[in-house]
Amino acid sequence: MTFFLTLTVHSIAAQSVSTTPRPKVILISLDGATPDFVEQYLAKGVLSPKQGLGLIKNKGVYAERNITCSASLTAACHVAIATGSTAARNDINSNTFHLVASPFTSNISGFGAPIGGYSTTEPTESLEPTAEPLWIGLQQNGKKVVAATFPGADGVNVQVPGLTNSPIIQAANKRTVSYTVPFGAFAGVGAQGFSLTAADFSPATSQTVSQLKAARKFSYSPIKQASLSDRFTVGGVSYNIQVAALDTTKDRQTNYDTLVFFDATIGIQPGPFSLPSTGAAYVRARDNKSSLFYLEGSSNRAGTAFYVSNLAADLSTVRIARYSANFIPTNSAVQNSVNDILNNVGFWAPQADFRITEKLSPGFTNFPDTELEAIYEDQVELFVDYQTRVATRAINQNPDADLVMVYIEQPDGSEHQFLLTDSRQATDPTNPNTIGAGQDSEKVARYQSYVQTAYEAADNAVQRLINVVGTDKKGKPKSNIIVVSDHGFSSFHTAVNLNNFLRSRGFDLNKVRAVTSGPAANIYINLQGREPNGIVSPVEYVTLQQQIVTSLKEFVDTNPNYALGGLQAIFDKIYPRPLPDNLNDPTFGLGTSEFVGQDTGDVFAIMNDGYNFDGTQSPVITRLGDTDNLVFSVPNFYGAHGYDPTISKLSAIFYAAGPDISRRGSIGTIYNINVAPTINDLLGVASAPTVQGQIINLKKGRFSN
Structure with missing residues (x-):
C-alpha cells in the first residue's frame, strides 16, 4: 500500500550535528513481527535495506530465531x-x-496482573517476587527509564478481581x-456504521451555515445537514452527532465531496x-482518510474519529x-506524562478494530x-502513526534517558485479521464451502497486501x-x-469451543473451568482452601486433574477436510x-514447574x-463435513499465536545496532528472556x-552466546 509513503522519512545520509543527549538504549517491540516475513520483504525490496529494520540489520546484528x-x-511474552x-x-x-486468590469465576488481564506473583495467603503483595521488570533494578541504580505504552509499565495498583475491598497485590511504584x-x-x-441516502439530508440550518462560514469552510452547492441519530455518553457528557455535506469542487455541478461531523450542543467552532x-471532523471522501474528533468536555479526555467509505456526489x-471512543488511563503515578501526551500528541487514537471488519459492531x-x-x-x-508520535515525544522529552521502551501494535492486528495462507481457511467465514478450490x-x-502494509x-x-x-557518519544509529x-x-482454520468439549466429557463446570487465550488454555479446578468458596x-x-489430562490427550479431529491424514x-x-x-501438604494446588506458575x-x-479457541461466530458456522457445531466451527478471522514457541513461524524477531554494538551479522538463535540481561549489560547494571536469561554477545571479541 502506498499511503504510508506520506509519512516523512528523513534521508538516511543526513547526519545529525547536534550535541543534545540521546537515550543510551531504545527497545522497540513490534507486536507479532516474524523473521520470515521481515526477511521475505527485505529480499523482495518491500522493506528497504537502507531504513528501519533493514538499516539496523545491515549496521548491526540479527537473530535467525x-x-x-x-x-x-x-502479555506473557512482553513481561518475559x-x-x-x-x-x-x-x-x-x-x-x-485466573488468579487462584480470586473467586472461581473471576479472571484478570495479563496486561494488568502482578508481575512476579503475590502472596496467596491473605492475599498481599509478595515480599519476594519470583521476577521483576528490569526498570526496577535500573532505577534503583540511578538510571532513567521511559516507557511509551509498553505492557506492564502502566502505573496501576493491582488488586484481586472479584474480592470485595481487595488489597493491593502489586503497588503502582513497581509499574x-x-x-x-x-x-x-x-x-x-x-x-458504529451509518448508511444514509439523499432523503436523510435537508437544507442546513442557518446556525450551521454561519458556523461553517466563521470556520472558513465554503460550499459551491447548498449545504445539506443530517442527524446520524448517534447519541452516546462518554466521560459524563452526552453527545448528539450531526453531519453536514459540502461541495468543495468549483465545477458548476452538484458534487458533494466533504462531510463535517460535529456535536449538536457545541456546534462547529472556528x-x-x-x-x-x-x-x-472534516472528512473528504476521496482522501480515504479518517478525521479525529475530540469529545469535548469528557472527564476522561476521550476521542473518536470518522471515516467516509462511500460518498455519492448527489x-x-x-x-x-x-x-470507538478511547482514552489514556490516568492516575497520580502517570498524570504528568499522560498530560504531556494529551497536550502535545493528542488523545488516544482509535486502534485497528476487528469488530468493524468482522461486522460485529452495529451498522456495518x-x-x-x-x-x-x-x-x-x-x-x-x-x-501506528499515533504510537510513533507518542514514542517520539517521550524520547524528545527525555533525551537523557538510559532506556526507552516502545511498543507498536502492528503487525499483530493485521496478521490476526488477514493471515489467509492455508487452503483450509474459508475465504467467506459464513460459507464453509469456500476452502480449497472454493477459496476466493x-x-x-x-x-x-494488507499484511505487507502492516510490516511497512x-x-x-x-x-x-x-x-x-x-x-x-557510517549510518549507524547514535543510540x-x-x-x-x-x-x-501462524494461520488457523478451525475455532474450538473448549467448554463445550469439557461438558461433552461429563465435567461439572462449577468444578472445572477453562480460561482461554488464542490456542492456549488454563483449566482450573475449584479447589477448597485455595479459591474463595x-x-x-x-x-x-x-481425580479431576487426571481426567482432564486424559480427555485432552484423546481430543482429536477426524474431519479429513481439515485433519491431514484424517x-x-x-x-x-x-x-x-x-x-x-x-x-494435606499446605502447598497442595500451588505447585509450579517449568511451564506452570x-x-x-x-x-x-x-x-x-x-x-x-477464538473466532467462534454467532450463530456458529459448521465446518464442511462436520455433523454438528458444538466443538469445531468456522472462525471469522485468520491469524493466531500462542502455539508452541519452538515452532519456527512462532519465532520472534531480534535486530540491534548502535554505538555499543560492534558485532555484525547473524547471532544465530537466542531467547527472548535474553533481552533484559543484555540491556542491563549495555547500561552497566x-x-x-x-x-x-543470558547476556547476548553484541560486541566483537567477547564471550559467545
Whole structure:
C-alpha cells in the first residue's frame, strides 16, 4: 500500500550535528513481527535495506530465531522480555487468566496482573517476587527509564478481581518509570456504521451555515445537514452527532465531496484548537482518510474519529464509520506524562478494530468487504502513526534517558485479521464451502497486501525513531536500538469451543473451568482452601486433574477436510500442575514447574497449529463435513499465536545496532528472556537474581552466546 509513503522519512545520509543527549538504549517491540516475513520483504525490496529494520540489520546484528515464551501470547511474552524470566516464573502466563486468590469465576488481564506473583495467603503483595521488570533494578541504580505504552509499565495498583475491598497485590511504584505512558483503554462506546441516502439530508440550518462560514469552510452547492441519530455518553457528557455535506469542487455541478461531523450542543467552532481538542471532523471522501474528533468536555479526555467509505456526489449513497471512543488511563503515578501526551500528541487514537471488519459492531452489515478493509487500513495507519508520535515525544522529552521502551501494535492486528495462507481457511467465514478450490483467490491476494502494509507501517515507525536520535557518519544509529517482537504468527482454520468439549466429557463446570487465550488454555479446578468458596477436595482434585489430562490427550479431529491424514490431535502440549505426595501438604494446588506458575491452570495446554479457541461466530458456522457445531466451527478471522514457541513461524524477531554494538551479522538463535540481561549489560547494571536469561554477545571479541 502506498499511503504510508506520506509519512516523512528523513534521508538516511543526513547526519545529525547536534550535541543534545540521546537515550543510551531504545527497545522497540513490534507486536507479532516474524523473521520470515521481515526477511521475505527485505529480499523482495518491500522493506528497504537502507531504513528501519533493514538499516539496523545491515549496521548491526540479527537473530535467525528468537524463541519466545510459552504460551506465545502478547502479555506473557512482553513481561518475559521485560523481566528476563519465563512466563511460569514471572506469573504472567497468558493474556487472560485466573488468579487462584480470586473467586472461581473471576479472571484478570495479563496486561494488568502482578508481575512476579503475590502472596496467596491473605492475599498481599509478595515480599519476594519470583521476577521483576528490569526498570526496577535500573532505577534503583540511578538510571532513567521511559516507557511509551509498553505492557506492564502502566502505573496501576493491582488488586484481586472479584474480592470485595481487595488489597493491593502489586503497588503502582513497581509499574511506574520516570515517564510512563500507559496503553489506552476503551471509553465505553464502540464503533458504529451509518448508511444514509439523499432523503436523510435537508437544507442546513442557518446556525450551521454561519458556523461553517466563521470556520472558513465554503460550499459551491447548498449545504445539506443530517442527524446520524448517534447519541452516546462518554466521560459524563452526552453527545448528539450531526453531519453536514459540502461541495468543495468549483465545477458548476452538484458534487458533494466533504462531510463535517460535529456535536449538536457545541456546534462547529472556528478554532484554532489546542490539543487534545480538534473541533469538528472534516472528512473528504476521496482522501480515504479518517478525521479525529475530540469529545469535548469528557472527564476522561476521550476521542473518536470518522471515516467516509462511500460518498455519492448527489448523496444518494453515503456510508460512514464512527470509530470507538478511547482514552489514556490516568492516575497520580502517570498524570504528568499522560498530560504531556494529551497536550502535545493528542488523545488516544482509535486502534485497528476487528469488530468493524468482522461486522460485529452495529451498522456495518451492508458495507462491502472492500470498504470495511479500507476502514481497517486507515486505522492501521492512524494508530501506528499515533504510537510513533507518542514514542517520539517521550524520547524528545527525555533525551537523557538510559532506556526507552516502545511498543507498536502492528503487525499483530493485521496478521490476526488477514493471515489467509492455508487452503483450509474459508475465504467467506459464513460459507464453509469456500476452502480449497472454493477459496476466493482475489481475497487471498488482497489480504496478503494488507499484511505487507502492516510490516511497512511498523518498519516506518522504526525509521522515524532512528531519525529522532540520528545516525553517525557510517549510518549507524547514535543510540543502541534493539528491535524485538513478542512472538511470531501462524494461520488457523478451525475455532474450538473448549467448554463445550469439557461438558461433552461429563465435567461439572462449577468444578472445572477453562480460561482461554488464542490456542492456549488454563483449566482450573475449584479447589477448597485455595479459591474463595472452593468446592473440590484434594482427593477429588487429583481425580479431576487426571481426567482432564486424559480427555485432552484423546481430543482429536477426524474431519479429513481439515485433519491431514484424517486424524489430528488437537493438543500439542499438556502440562498438569505438579502435586505433593501428601494431600494435606499446605502447598497442595500451588505447585509450579517449568511451564506452570502460581496462577497457571491446574492443567495448562496448548493446541496444535491450525486450531484456535477464538473466532467462534454467532450463530456458529459448521465446518464442511462436520455433523454438528458444538466443538469445531468456522472462525471469522485468520491469524493466531500462542502455539508452541519452538515452532519456527512462532519465532520472534531480534535486530540491534548502535554505538555499543560492534558485532555484525547473524547471532544465530537466542531467547527472548535474553533481552533484559543484555540491556542491563549495555547500561552497566547487574541483573536481578530472578533473571533466567543470558547476556547476548553484541560486541566483537567477547564471550559467545
